[in-house]
Structure formats: C-alpha cells, structure tokens
Amino acid sequence: xxxxxxxMLVTGVEIVISHPRFYWGxxxxxxxxxxxxxxxPASRGSVxxxxxxxxxxxxxxSRYLHFQAGWVLVxxxxxxxxxxxxxxHFRRNLFPAEGExxxxxxxxxxxxxxxxxxxxxxxxxxxxxxxxxxIVVFGLVPAMVWTGLAMSPSFTAGFPFxxxxxGGFESARTIHFFVTVALALFLVAHIAMIIHAGFKSRMRxxxxxVKETV
Amino acid sequence: MKSVPSRxxxxxxxxxxxxxxxxxxxxxxxxxxxPDCGGIFGPGETLTSAxxxxxxxxxxxxxxxxxxxxxxxxxxxxPPSDELFRSHQAxxxxxxxxxxxxxxxxxxxxxxxxxxxxxxRRQITLFVCEEGWSYIAEWIGVELADVLELAGADSKAKYVxxxxxxxxxxxxxxxxxxxxxxxQAFVTYGMNAGELPIGHGGPLRMRLPRQLGYKNLKYLxxxxxxxxxxxxxxxxxxxxxxGKYSWYAGI
Numbered sequence: 488x489x490x491x492x493x494x495m496l497v498t499g500v501e502i503v504i505s506h507p508r509f510y511w512g513x514x515x516x517x518x519x520x521x522x523x524x525x526x527x528p529a530s531r532g533s534v535x536x537x538x539x540x541x542x543x544x545x546x547x548x549s550r551y552l553h554f555q556a557g558w559v560l561v562x563x564x565x566x567x568x569x570x571x572x573x574x575x576h577f578r579r580n581l582f583p584a585e586g587e588x589x590x591x592x593x594x595x596x597x598x599x600x601x602x603x604x605x606x607x608x609x610x611x612x613x614x615x616x617x618x619x620x621x622i623v624v625f626g627l628v629p630a631m632v633w634t635g636l637a638m639s640p641s642f643t644a645g646f647p648f649x650x651x652x653x654g655g656f657e658s659a660r661t662i663h664f665f666v667t668v669a670l671a672l673f674l675v676a677h678i679a680m681i682i683h684a685g686f687k688s689r690m691r692x693x694x695x696x697v698k699e700t701v
Numbered sequence: 702m703k704s705v706p707s708r709x710x711x712x713x714x715x716x717x718x719x720x721x722x723x724x725x726x727x728x729x730x731x732x733x734x735x736p737d738c739g740g741i742f743g744p745g746e747t748l749t750s751a752x753x754x755x756x757x758x759x760x761x762x763x764x765x766x767x768x769x770x771x772x773x774x775x776x777x778x779x780p781p782s783d784e785l786f787r788s789h790q791a792x793x794x795x796x797x798x799x800x801x802x803x804x805x806x807x808x809x810x811x812x813x814x815x816x817x818x819x820x821x822r823r824q825i826t827l828f829v830c831e832e833g834w835s836y837i838a839e840w841i842g843v844e845l846a847d848v849l850e851l852a853g854a855d856s857k858a859k860y861v862x863x864x865x866x867x868x869x870x871x872x873x874x875x876x877x878x879x880x881x882x883x884x885q886a887f888v889t890y891g892m893n894a895g896e897l898p899i900g901h902g903g904p905l906r907m908r909l910p911r912q913l914g915y916k917n918l919k920y921l922x923x924x925x926x927x928x929x930x931x932x933x934x935x936x937x938x939x940x941x942x943x944g945k946y947s948w949y950a951g952i
Binding site: 503508514515516517518519533547548550552554555556642643644647656657660 | 742748756757758761765777778829832835836837910946947951
C-alpha cells in the first residue's frame with residue numbers, strides 16, 4: 488500500500504509540474520488568474536514560471552502508472568475496510584474508546600506524546616492515533632479517490648454530482664493537491680513514529696501479526 | 702511419483718479456461734479491451750477503460766449555460782508550419798477536404814462548405830487538458846455519426862480512425878464505434894459563434910468532450926472506418942499511445 492502510495496505521489500508530482508498553477512471553480516488556464524502557483528519550473532514551455540528552463544515531460548508513463556497504482560490502492564483499500572469492519576477492527580481499535588474524548592484524557596495523551604514516551608509493546612492505539620487513522624481512512628483517502636474521479640471527463644459524464652459537489656473540475660484538482668499534501672505529511676509522521684516505536688517489532692506486527700504479550 | 706490430474710481438477714480447469722476465454726471474448730465484443738492493453742501498464746489501462754465503459758455507458762458529458770463560457774480559452778501549441786497548411790490558410794481553407802473511407806458504402810471527400818450543409822450541432826462543454834488546465838467553450842460542427850452515415854459506414858466495424866496524414870508531422874487517433882456514434886462526438890468547424898481558430902485546430906477538429914484534450918485531434922483531414930488498427934503506427938490505436946500517452950483519454 489505504501490509502495491502504491493509512493494507511486495501515486497511521484498507520478499502525481501510529475502503530472503502537477505506540467506501545470507503547477509491552481510484554480511478554483513470549473514475552468515482555469517494560463518490566460519486566467521491562478522489561485523496560487525507552486526514555486527517550481529514546469530515540464531511545459533507554455534506555462535510561465537519565471538524559470539528559464541523547461542523540465543522533461545514525464546506525463547505519459549506517469550499517467551499510466553498513476554491510474555494503475557490507483558486501482559491497487561482502491562482494491563486493497565476496499566479489502567481493508569471490509570475486513571476491518573467485519574473483524575471489528577474499526578470498532579475495537581480505531582473508534583475512540585469510552586472516556587477517551589474528554590479534555591483531561593486528551594491532554595494526558597498529548598503530553599505523553601510530546602514527551603516522546605514510547606508506548607508499551609502491545610498497547611492499544613491511543614486516542615491521537617485513533618483519530619488520525621480515522622481521518623486518514625474515512626476522510627483523506629476517500630476525498631482523494633472522490634476528487635480524482637471528479638477530474639475525469641468521462642466518469643463525470645456518468646456521475647456529474649461527483650464534480651458538481653466539489654465546485655467544478657479545477658476545484659477538484661486543487662482539493663486533490665491539498666489532500667495529497669496532508670497524506671504525505673501523515674506518511675512521514677507515521678514512518679517516523681514506527682521507527683520511534685521500534686521498527687522491527689512494528690513491521691512484524693503489520694505483516695505477520697502481533698506478538699502475544701505475556 | 703507422477704501426479705495424475707483428477708477428473709475434478711480437469712473439469713474445474715476446463716471450465717475455468719472456457720470461462721476465461723468467453724470473458725475475454727465478451728470483453729472484446731463490448732469494447733472493453735483498449736488497443737494499448739499490452740505492456741506493464743496494460744492491466745490498469747484495461748481496468749480503467751472497461752470500468753468507464755461499463756459504469757458510464759453512453760452518458761453525456763456535462764453541458765453548461767452560455768454565461769459559463771470561459772472569456773479566455775487557451776490554445777496550446779503552434780499551428781503547423783507546413784507550406785501546404787499555409788497555402789490552405791491563405792485561401793481561407795476553401796480547398797480543405799475531409800475524406801471518409803474504409804468500411805463505408807460510399808467513400809466521400811467533404812469540403813467545409815459541404816460539412817456546413819449537414820445538420821448543425823452545438824455543445825457548450827469543458828475542454829480538459831491532461832496537464833490540468835481547462836476552459837469552457839461552445840463547439841459548433843456536425844455529429845461524427847452524421848458524417849459516418851453520409852458515407853454509409855458499416856456500423857458493425859470496430860474502429861473509426863481520424864488523422865492528419867497530409868501534415869509534415871502526421872498524427873492519428875481512433876475511437877471504437879460506440880464512442881464514434883456518441884451524440885457529442887463532433888467534427889467541429891466553429892467555436893464560440895465564430896470560425897474555429899487555427900490555434901484551436903481550425904479549420905476542422907475532432908471534439909470528444911468525454912475525453913481529454915489530446916484525443917481531440919486538430920487539423921483533421923481523414924476518417925477511416927476499420928476493424929484493424931495494426932496497420933496504423935505501432936498498432937496501439939493512436940500517435941499518443943505509440944508514444945507515451947494512453948489511447949483511452951477519459952481520465
């Protein structure tokens with residue numbers, strides 16, 4: 488899943504630099520004012536960037552790989568959600584446990600977190616982890632897929648509400664960009680935490696299964 | 702010890718092979734297999750185009766009210782610098798011809814004046830480039846279906862190839878018959894209540910609003926109805942797919 492996400496990220500960056508300008512609404516191009524522009528050279532000479540050179544065009548394979556990796560993510564994601572729901576993983580491990588959402592409890596976890604206290608082996612996810620994972624699984628990733636589909640002229644012919652609800656094609660593209668940034672930040676933090684908590688034991692837990700704590 | 706396949710195994714695998722073959726056959730029949738289905742990106746490409754065909758069918762691209770037309774559309778790229786193109790431009794494209802041949806009852810060669818005598822169609826749709834920019838414009842022209850009917854095209858043929866063979870840097874592209882007969886597939890000669898500007902592909906441009914910009918070929922001169930894409934380029938269905946860009950451009 489991480490590999491597919493990294494494939495999405497790299498190819499997504501390649502695609503974005505062919506037009507590193509963002510707009511809001513339905514339409515937007517270099518003859519129209521941009522909402523904002525990324526400070527990067529572009530892979531197209533038709534985009535004014537202020538840089539004196541044009542990067543090589545990598546969009547062909549990037550687009551093929553972006554959509555293929557998209558399929559991998561969507562299929563794995565659906566298996567994960569179905570399994571997580573049927574096995575009670577979401578209910579047990581991700582939804583906040585009783586009393587966890589009170590201000591006192593939240594502050595307590597936050598304090599421990601900021602002191603970089605390592606959790607005990609086999610400890611359940613704490614409330615910060617639960618909320619973050621919930622936002623990623625049920626917020627950011629679905630938003631990614633939704634805005635991705637909203638950019639497809641063919642998909643939106645069949646399902647126009649997908650693009651209408653987010654305010655148009657260029658809005659969908661802009662949201663897709665910001666959610667990418669959020670997910671990339673999550674991935675960096677996630678990997679940093681795994682290393683902090685003990686890389687080997689976490690990897691074993693993720694792949695083979697959790698070691699029983701005696 | 703040599704393992705002997707059990708009868709059950711034989712039946713199961715026989716049924717699996719037959720099912721696989723008939724699924725592949727049916728998929729090809731319903732236009733679910735794109736011509737660039739080979740290679741490492743073939744699976745994703747096939748999944749995408751097949752899923753779109755199954756989920757969206759012949760649904761119409763979104764059309765917009767007139768006030769949504771972008772005041773500043775963008776025309777990418779330089780017009781052809783060919784001698785031939787320039788002389789056509791000098792004469793106001795009066796000799797520009799669109800030929801329709803292949804699996805047709807009556808091959809024809811149509812001037813722009815002749816195309817304009819066919820029923821005029823208009824659509825105000827979003828033009829989206831794969832790079833991420835876009836604009837809304839009104840496209841004026843004729844339905845590709847009307848052009849095909851005029852030539853008596855065999856509607857059981859698999860593909861419609863459209864191309865610019867006379868340009869110095871010729872390009873070709875293709876759609877399957879279902880896409881060609883879609884009511885929003887236009888051969889356009891006008892844009893925003895004027896002639897189609899050269900920058901936007903004038904005098905003739907293919908307009909497929911359910912697909913990205915690069916599938917909307919500019920400077921159109923030839924349409925061929927065929928069952929066989931292998932004789933064009935590398936056989937991947939379009940100049941784009943012979944290069945690096947997917948044949949299906951619905952996403």
